Amino acid sequence: MTSPIAGGVDCDLHPALPHLTSLLPYLSDYWRDQVTTRGMTDLESQSYPPHSPISARPDWRPAKGKPGESLHDLTTQALDPFKTAIGICNPLYGLQMVFSEDMADAFCRALNDWLAQEWLDKDARLRGSIVIPVQSVEKSVAEIERCAADNRFVQVLMLVMGDMPLGKRAYWPIYSAAERHGLAVGIHAGSNYHNPPTSVGWGSYHIEDYVAQAQAFQAQLTSLIVEGVFAKYPRLKMVMLESGFTWLPSYLWRLHKFWRGIRMETPWVDRAPLEIVRSNIRFSLQPVDAPPDPATLQRLFDHMQSDELLLFSTDYPHWQFDGDAVLPEGLSAEQVRKIMIDNPYATYARLAGAGSKETAA
Amino acid sequence: MNVQFRPSAEQDAGAAAKIAIADCDIHPARRSIKDLYPYLAKRWHDHLEIYGGHAYQGMMEGPPYPKAQPNASRRDAYPPEGGVQGSSLAFMQQQHLDANNVVLGVLNPLNTGQGLRNQDLNAALATAVNDWQIAEWTSKDARLKASIVVANEDGPAAAAEIRKRAGDRNFVQVLLLSRNVEPLGQRRYWPIYEAAQEIGLPVGVHAFGFGGNPITASGWPSYYIEEMVGHSQCQQTALASIILEGVFERFPKLNMIMIEAGFGWAPSLAWRLDRVWQRLRSEVPHVKRPPSDYIRDHIWWTTQPMEDPERRDHLFQTIDWIGWDKLLFATDYPHWDYDEPTRVLPAGVSDANREAFYLGNARKLYGL
Numbered sequence: 001m002t003s004p005i006a007g008g009v010d011c012d013l014h015p016a017l018p019h020l021t022s023l024l025p026y027l028s029d030y031w032r033d034q035v036t037t038r039g040m041t042d043l044e045s046q047s048y049p050p051h052s053p054i055s056a057r058p059d060w061r062p063a064k065g066k067p068g069e070s071l072h073d074l075t076t077q078a079l080d081p082f083k084t085a086i087g088i089c090n091p092l093y094g095l096q097m098v099f100s101e102d103m104a105d106a107f108c109r110a111l112n113d114w115l116a117q118e119w120l121d122k123d124a125r126l127r128g129s130i131v132i133p134v135q136s137v138e139k140s141v142a143e144i145e146r147c148a149a150d151n152r153f154v155q156v157l158m159l160v161m162g163d164m165p166l167g168k169r170a171y172w173p174i175y176s177a178a179e180r181h182g183l184a185v186g187i188h189a190g191s192n193y194h195n196p197p198t199s200v201g202w203g204s205y206h207i208e209d210y211v212a213q214a215q216a217f218q219a220q221l222t223s224l225i226v227e228g229v230f231a232k233y234p235r236l237k238m239v240m241l242e243s244g245f246t247w248l249p250s251y252l253w254r255l256h257k258f259w260r261g262i263r264m265e266t267p268w269v270d271r272a273p274l275e276i277v278r279s280n281i282r283f284s285l286q287p288v289d290a291p292p293d294p295a296t297l298q299r300l301f302d303h304m305q306s307d308e309l310l311l312f313s314t315d316y317p318h319w320q321f322d323g324d325a326v327l328p329e330g331l332s333a334e335q336v337r338k339i340m341i342d343n344p345y346a347t348y349a350r351l352a353g354a355g356s357k358e359t360a361a
Numbered sequence: 362m363n364v365q366f367r368p369s370a371e372q373d374a375g376a377a378a379k380i381a382i383a384d385c386d387i388h389p390a391r392r393s394i395k396d397l398y399p400y401l402a403k404r405w406h407d408h409l410e411i412y413g414g415h416a417y418q419g420m421m422e423g424p425p426y427p428k429a430q431p432n433a434s435r436r437d438a439y440p441p442e443g444g445v446q447g448s449s450l451a452f453m454q455q456q457h458l459d460a461n462n463v464v465l466g467v468l469n470p471l472n473t474g475q476g477l478r479n480q481d482l483n484a485a486l487a488t489a490v491n492d493w494q495i496a497e498w499t500s501k502d503a504r505l506k507a508s509i510v511v512a513n514e515d516g517p518a519a520a521a522e523i524r525k526r527a528g529d530r531n532f533v534q535v536l537l538l539s540r541n542v543e544p545l546g547q548r549r550y551w552p553i554y555e556a557a558q559e560i561g562l563p564v565g566v567h568a569f570g571f572g573g574n575p576i577t578a579s580g581w582p583s584y585y586i587e588e589m590v591g592h593s594q595c596q597q598t599a600l601a602s603i604i605l606e607g608v609f610e611r612f613p614k615l616n617m618i619m620i621e622a623g624f625g626w627a628p629s630l631a632w633r634l635d636r637v638w639q640r641l642r643s644e645v646p647h648v649k650r651p652p653s654d655y656i657r658d659h660i661w662w663t664t665q666p667m668e669d670p671e672r673r674d675h676l677f678q679t680i681d682w683i684g685w686d687k688l689l690f691a692t693d694y695p696h697w698d699y700d701e702p703t704r705v706l707p708a709g710v711s712d713a714n715r716e717a718f719y720l721g722n723a724r725k726l727y728g729l
Contacts, residue, residue, distance in 0.1 A: 053640045161578040168583065191578060198598040199591060201543045201574045204606065207641040208544070211601045212578065214633055215594035219577035222590045227583060244633055250625025250679065251593070253668040258589050261698060262429045265584055289633035303675050319640060 002327035004312075006083035008340030009351065012188075012241050012284045012313035013078055013126075015119050016068035017093040017111065026110035034103070043107075045094035047190040047209065048318070054210060057319040067317040075123055078316035082326060086344075086351060088127045088154060089119055090241060095131060096159050096192040104133035105143070112147050120152045127351070129157035129186055137170055141177045148181040154350040155184045155239070160216045161191030167220075167227030175229060179236045182349035184282075187220060188241040189213040214289070217243040218251050221281065225255070228268040230280045237347050238281050242315055245283040246290050249303035252277065278306050282347050284313035285327075285339060286320040294330020301335075311347060312340040380715075382702055383465040383723035384457075385663045386567070386620055386691035387505070389498055390432070390447035400489035400496075405482060415478050417542070417573040426585040430697040438695035446695040450501055457694045458504060461702050465723055466505045467533060467691075468494055469567050469620065473510045475538050476571040484512035487522055491532075499531040506727070508536035508565060514572075516552030523556035533727040534563050538570025539592065539622065545599040546606030554612045563616040563661075563726060566599060568592035589698075596622035597630050600660065604634060607647035609655045616659050616726065621693060624662035628682040631656050657684070661726055663691035664718070665700040673707040685714040689723045 017023070020042050024032050034040070048055040056067030060077050068074060079087050093111060098104040108131050115128045130147040132140035147153045156178045164170065166187065178185050191209070196202045198212040199219065217240050230236065255273045263269060269276075290297050301307065314326055327336060345351050391397060398406050418425050430436060432445050438456065440449030447453065458466060474486030487510040494507035509532050511519035526532050535557045543549060545566065557564045569592060575581045576591040596619055609615060634652035642648065662683070670676050680688065693699050706718060723729075 053643075054637070162580075164580045165577055165582045165587070166579065195578055195580050196574050197578050198544060198602075199574060199576050199578055199595045200540055200545070200598050200602070201572060203544050203598075203602050204547070205641075205644055207637055207644050208598075208601060208605055210637055210641070211605075211630075211633060212598050214629075215597050216578040218594050219582070219587070219591055220579065222587050223577070223579075223582050226586055244629070246629040246632060247626060249670070249675065250623070250629065250668055253625055253670045254593055254623050254666070255586075255590050257666060257669045258586050258698075262586050262589075265429070265586055287633075287636065289629060289636055291632060299678055303670070303678075305671075 001325050002329060002331040002336060004082040004327055005336055005340055007085045008082060008312050009344035009348070010078060010082070010084045010087040010314050010316070011239065011311040011344055012286065012315050013074060013087045013089050014068050014092050014316060014318065015071070015074060015089050015115065016066040017091065017114065018065060018069045023107060023110040023114060026113045027106060031103070031106040043094040043097060045092065045097060045190060046193070046206070048092060049206060052206060054319055056317040057322070060317040071119060071122055074316060075125070078314050079125055081324060082314070085125060086127055087125055088129060088348070089115060090129045090157055090186060090188055091115060091131055092188065092190060096134060096162065096190070101133055101136035101139060104135055105139040108133045108143055109146070112143065116150060116152070127152050127154045129153065129155040130183070131157050132174065134158060134162055137173050141173050144174065144177040144181065144183070148183065151350055151353050153183065154348045155186045157186045157188060159190040159192060160187050160213060160220055160243070161195065161197055163192065163194050165220065165223035167223030167225070167229050169227065172229070172232065175233050175236055179233045184237040184239050184348055186239045186241050187217070187243070189243060213242070214244045214247050218247060221251070221277070222255060225273050225276050226266045226269055228266065230276050231268050231270055236280060239311065239347060240281065240283045241313070242287065242318070243283055244287055244289040245304070245310065246288070246300050248277070248283070249300070274305065278308070281309070282311050282343065283309055284315070285310050286313045286315040288328050290328070292329060294328070297328055297330060307335060307338050308343055308346070310339045311344045379462045380719060381462050381464045382690055382719040383467070384461070384463045384692050384694065385467045385618070385689040385723050386665060386693050387466045387468055388447050388694065388696060389468050389470055389494070390445050391493070392444040392448045397486065397489040397493055400492040401485055405485050408482060416476050417478060417571040426588045428585065428697070433697055434695045435697055435699060450498060453694070454502065457692070458502070464504055464720070465727070465729060467727070468498060468505055468507050469536055469565065470494065470508065470510060471567070471569065475510065475513045480512055480515040480518065484515060484518040484522065487511050491522070491526065495531050506533040507531050508534050509562070510536050511553060513537055513553070514542055514549070516549055520552040520556035523553065523560060527560040532562065533729070534565040534618065537564060537566050539566050539568050539595045539599045540570035540574065540576070541572040543572070544602030546602030546604070546608055551608070551611070554608055554615050558612045558615045563618055565618040565620050566596070567620040568596060568622040592621070593623045593626055597626055600630065600656070601634060604652045604655050605645055605648055607645070609659050610647055610649060616661065618661045618663060618689065618726070620663045621665060621691070623666065623668060624664065624683060624688060625668035625679050627656065627662065628679065661687050661689055661722070663689045664705065665691040665693045666698050667700050667705045673709060676707065677709065685717055686722055688718055689726065690719045
């Protein structure tokens, strides 16, 4: 086993909202009334069925409630064992599935306030991601602006499967706001199910949806690169969360080959895809979709041609590893330091500050 | 691709020149739909002229994403006697088969009716295309072998067409496209697999097709390059569906070929499938073995568009993970992203692997 080192940054933690009604204290009278009068059910996404093995490690399952809903469990199970200094919270509550942009906006605002008050206020190691009502770019930007005043929010969070490919120009004001405020944009596995969860239609099984996340990330990277997001926002960092990364080298070989062949179609893409990935795209460590032998993994790292792409993550409480084996076998001390400390700090500009509620000058 | 962007000392053109090769992805074209009329009932001539094809996409003719070149084909591949690229056997022989010493060429006709919403028309066109392949191509050049085109969304009709061709040595595989109404593991496609296994032919799954689903799980992208790169994601997902639905448990003698969608993704997909299967296998008890087992036993890949890393050792390591016995050389003639046989494989490959890559694997798989 490769031992973690103290002071790391866990870039993918999932605190769970116990229930939609947990948002009631953070909603306006109107939306509180909507939730109760209409008898709205919990917005649990089938991307992570609560009892699915992938959704929580067996020894991280609480006796009652959703995995990840206890602050005590999260800090003692995910932060303390690895001497983690900073943990970034990426709530996966299913707000993106809501079709009304007004409802999604109200719920996102409530969720972000809930995260700040019930998690970030209670443990100084925690940082947050801003969940946005993606159907409305205007409302998303307003929510980024509102939350950006709190320096503990270090990232904007979107799902890898949504209404439109993420490179589409309609989304660019979101990226502009993120870059302006020094926020990374995190793209997490999951779907709003407004489109079939694969590019060839609806599969039969949960396992297919989960496998297909990797293909969805590939398609989004293509969109982000060829639409020119990083030519327009060169300082923007995007983080692929729970994406897997072993697909990256062969994916880039293919994209590079077609970019060479038909770059006349997207002439604003002024750098090779691999260079754009090196400067602007990062990947969370877990899951490591590779055989357990160190030689194969080191070969894959060699194919990635950069040691700056991976960011430490437990993916808590999802079941990606057992025991303390959060780092795959055979990493060098330098690789561990880069993955756990150097790369996250180079990605999340806001980690450099003290993490105060107030806006830095 | 017919762009030489980075001449490289690693590409030793001389070493592989003019060895006998199989080309497992050749696209014969028709000059117009009227070429199929001799093989198609009069009813359908009228239907096509009045209503057109009525596909799972909006364009009456032509692709939704404009191709990089006319007909997605090489500008130097127009036959001297006229017609679109790939429509002249004589010119294909001269420019490609003879020039590159192709001793086995597998025809994969596109624009065949697969992906049309009218299933009777789809079935009639499929039969016509199959007859046309024999009459115009394989009967005139023994190097060429045909694919059984089928009405992909109509399992019984497809199975009937496959059985009709049983034992006909003009055909070496059944042809499907990767993008259909549903993922290819779904039960509606099982009659196709059952019939293919019965007559002892592999099923080739070629990139492309239209089934009405956006080519990303987030809707329609903007550019042709996204569609082209996206075919690889479609193929990965289609293969995952085939494995996870248990197709190879049900049809253990069935082999499949992933055509024109790359192969570099195969190891990472297999690793991911194995890993997730360990967690979630209780959902799919019909998948009895690790997914990579089925891939290793049942799946082959054609090479074009060949993965092209900067370092050749990365390519070789990737092929080592897949197996040198699983790749079938293909050029995609006459399409614009054609892979040049003498340039595609860098130096440093053993003679045995080189022979398997260019010819041996194809002969073995197709039983020729």
